[in-house]
Amino acid sequence: MEISAATMDDALHKALGKIIKSKKAISLDSTKGSNRELVGVQIRISDPRARFSRAISRSQLFSSLGELFWYWGGSNRLDQISYYVKNYRQESEDGLTVPSAYGPRLFALRGKNQIDGIVNLLREKPTTRRAVIQLYDAEDLDSALSPPCTCTLQFLMRQGKLNLFVSMRSNDILFGFPHDVFAFTMIQEIISRRTGVELGEYIHSVGSLHLYANQQSKAQNYLAEGYQEKVPMPAMPEEDPSAAMLVLVRYEREVRLNQTLPAFPCGLADYWLDLARLLAIYKCYKKKDRETIEKLKNKMSASVYEQAISKRAGQIKWQTIRQEPLNFTSQD
Template identity: 45%
Template sequence: MYIREETLDDLLNNIYSKLLKKRNKITASKGSFKEITGVLLHLKKPRARLSRAEGKGKLFSCLGELTWYLAGSKDLKFISYYIPTYKKSSDDRKTIYGAYGPRLCGKGRNAQLLNVINILKSKSTTRQAVIQLFDAKDILKPHKDIPCTCTLQFIVRAGKLDMFTSMRSNDVFLGLPHDIFAFTMIQELVANCINCKVGEYKHYVSSLHLYEINFSQAKKYLDGGWQKQTEMPPMPFSDPMPSLAILLECEQKIRIGDNVEPDVLLLDEYWKDLVRVLQFFRFTKFEDENHKVDSTLNKIVSDVYKTYLLKRKEDKAIVPQPHPSQLEILGID
């Protein structure tokens, strides 16, 4: 099956409709599900990687998972800060065996992202720019989590970088939005590293499935109707690696509670906004830091992100903090 759409929301609408109409359910260890096999999803606008639907706008967890990958980490504490359900996927309560980070951005032969960038720089027409995430050793003994993604491939044609992902299995409700976000961000990173425009994104899945526990949520999503098409701002067209290194350093500091001042960082506003999004997540996660929410929100440059921040603030029911001048008027010291 081939499904071609402009945005992530267009893809989700199409896929949910097809899956919910299917009659047969399959029973597995993680629950019953409906499935389509052999599906190629074609996203024409890779920057339209975020859902605009209420309840599907996973900006914070998507960005958190991306930084986990690019930091080369398999640490459970790191990713469960953003996605607590990852705790169920750990064999030892400390790490995630199937984590993409060490396979994608590790050392030596596992520095695969850096390796494909170098290959593309040396020979732009190559068909060897392939990252392997699923490994033969992954099925030698049982693990709670093994990679669902088999390969990532990058091909430059007509001056644009297209990306092709191959997956053995994909949960369309929880996994797909995160996967498309992370992989298209990586596509844009690679494109900028090799001074190339971003092309289109294609995502092949052997088993694309929707669990029964999410049927009602998928129906609610479809009932929400048409979503406004919005793309993330383009990444600054320059070598992104120095800026990425600063972003990853800031992410770690924010996550452990250290102070970060985005305004003084030697970064383009694109990257500063991502730092502010990470800050906003922390400030809304911990009640003792809620007073910093409004000031962070006001500094966000991109209106694309503000929608998600305002929704999270509303969900957390954070009461706006009065300005110091208002406290003086009220007689509060």
Template identity: 35%
Template structure:
């Protein structure tokens, strides 16, 4: 069994890639999504769950994991929603409108899978831990018996999420049947540790360690695109990441104390307006800066997406990017690396707009 315990996501990914690229005991597996190298039975521990964002050259992404998180929090199964942030969201979905394997409805929704006695899985977990801190029953089941149907191409990779209070801290353990180490793992750890911190704040406990077990932790071999499968650069991407060496340790800011749900509702409403076209939507003046940053990140993502679709020339880019610079001055410096990472080679002449940020 492969085990890794690290302080940050980058250190954890480095250990995972080292195992899958060169480690002993791996398997070579053929699957519908392509050939892969697999570590069968893996246990990963993130000792500081706030160090959940990579700061590497190749994997420093904040927009797509943040978008996926709010897809979950909204209880949505909309494919259009998630493809706004992850354009290559799995193409094996039969229904191009709804993702049957979406986690949001199962955790927060009101469908049959997410409801028990009229209470969502999330609400049941919170109620359980409020009634008895030592409970071992605060568990969310994601994978359902009906997901095993052969024709269901959108099977959830996550089986269960379990919360536990120990020494006045909220610990969380996720178990996954399958995890793509290059593309899936960074997003999963970001989203799940954010859920952990949300629950800790809602319950009034400190933030404990995060553990993540996987039956099949794998790295797909590079392949060219086919009619049924997009191109995959997992192996070469992992090698490039590993060659970068170690990265700065920079956790996200702490979530404000108290129940976060009122603030989350503000961000959910803002995200929906921005995603559907209202780029100028701004956060309420009394919203804590922690949550206001997320709204600004959604606005910046939308600006970049609109620029990409229009194929703007340099003069238009300067006008749009000045808006981005102005927004960057007001948000946490933690996120600047992810904004700068969105500038492609064509936009490199306008990088001077960002050089004097302080």
């Protein structure tokens, strides 16, 4: 089955409708619960920058961003990712690490930095068909818990654009799919900048695309909102993003672990500073500091994030007697 869409939201809307209504969908019981499943689905997204949901009921911007920096930092630490996504606690055997984490596989699978490897391949031979990142490993067949849902990422440079083909063994449409699209299209855009070509299509192929029975009401709420306006993220700055991403990996750690908000990194373009502000806003949300969230929202350079920020702020009641807002260690 093929699904074509301009945005992640459109793709999610169409895929959910097919899982719920299509005669090709089957009902079955799995390890994680009863679900409806479509087998062999390919989803094409023509604008990978329209990578996070605009729907009120499905805004996952902050958890998706946290997961991206978890990957990019090469980490498998449970405490880091559970700060954003509590469900990862079910994937840990020792309460400290997540064996299926993508970060170590991206940057250190058998000592190989796969990101740098495929960038070098694409620079040396733009028409290569070998620019493939492996995430699922043979050893995962013996995993006691859930192995990686993603098998491979293949980057194909054609007609001056970088396309990304992702192969998934399994994908939870309501929660996993939006997170995967966000992280993988960000990686796609990073590599497009490093190789000096434009961003192409994102193609997401799934063996088992499913909706769990206990998520039916959330799915219906999302569908009831209708199709969302297409508002993509801004384009990344044209220079190599590697240095900025490493700065933000360090900043994410400081924000998450410090009691007060650290100063924002110096020398970053507005695009990257907005991502740093989003990390700070999520910290304020967890601390129920609506006042600082509103201040940070007013400093954002791109309006595309406003709805997601307002949703988080709206979940915090103004206190009659407010706690002291989180202070920055220096001026923004």
